[in-house]
Amino acid sequence: MCAALLAKYLTLAGAPKPLYGQGRVKGRSAVFVVEGPIDYLLLWQWGYPAVATLGSRIKQEHVEFLQGFSRVYLVPHRDDAGRQMWRDCRAAFGERLRTVLVPEKMKDVGDLVEKAAAPVHIFARLVSEAS
Numbered sequence: 001m002c003a004a005l006l007a008k009y010l011t012l013a014g015a016p017k018p019l020y021g022q023g024r025v026k027g028r029s030a031v032f033v034v035e036g037p038i039d040y041l042l043l044w045q046w047g048y049p050a051v052a053t054l055g056s057r058i059k060q061e062h063v064e065f066l067q068g069f070s071r072v073y074l075v076p077h078r079d080d081a082g083r084q085m086w087r088d089c090r091a092a093f094g095e096r097l098r099t100v101l102v103p104e105k106m107k108d109v110g111d112l113v114e115k116a117a118a119p120v121h122i123f124a125r126l127v128s129e130a131s
Contacts, residue, residue, distance in 0.1 A: 017054040019062045025049045030071040032100070033058070033089070035082070039075065039109040046120050048073075048127075056081035063092045073130060076101045077108050098130040 021040055025031045032043050032050040040052035053062060056077065066072055072093045076082030078101065089097055102112045103122070112119045 013022055013057075017059075019059075019065055020052040020054050022051050022065055025051055025069075029069060030073065030074040031066065031069045032075055033066065034075045034109065035085070036078055036108070036110075042109050042113060043075075046123065053085075056085050058085055058088050058092070066093065070096060071098060072125065073098045073100055075102070075109060078102060079107065080102070098127075100126050100130045102126070 008047075020037060021044075024044075028049045030049065032045065032048045033081075034040050034050055034052050035056055037052055040050050043050035051062075051066075053059070067122070072089065074086060074089045074097060076085045076099070086099060102108060103116070106112055106115055109119075109123070112122060116122050
């Protein structure tokens with residue numbers, strides 16, 4: 001089997017990475033920002049208005065779009081890139097930013113689904129506790 005097919009996500013090198021899903025959240029007061037498309041789809045399935053950066057970097061055009069929301073919930077990966085993304089978002093959004101961290105030993109929302117019983121309820125609790 002081709003090694004490229006084993007990759008978790010396939011992308012085109014050099015392809016633009018827009019803020020995925022931004023058209024679906026226009027007019028909302030709050031938005032959830034995740035890195036990848038799987039987390040994005042899971043949050044929408046659970047009823048959360050989400051966008052995905054399609055990578056661990058939040059770009060200036062993403063920041064500009066997200067300035068229109070009164071509350072920005074960041075759901076970063078639990079890794080070095082996710083911590084940098086949190087720092088960048090904290091600088092950009094200040095007090096409007098809320099951070100939702102999946103439990104330790106999990107990397108992202110996808111891991112929460114795979115490793116936890118009742119992931120929807122756990123995520124709702126994490127959102128209510130977000131600071």
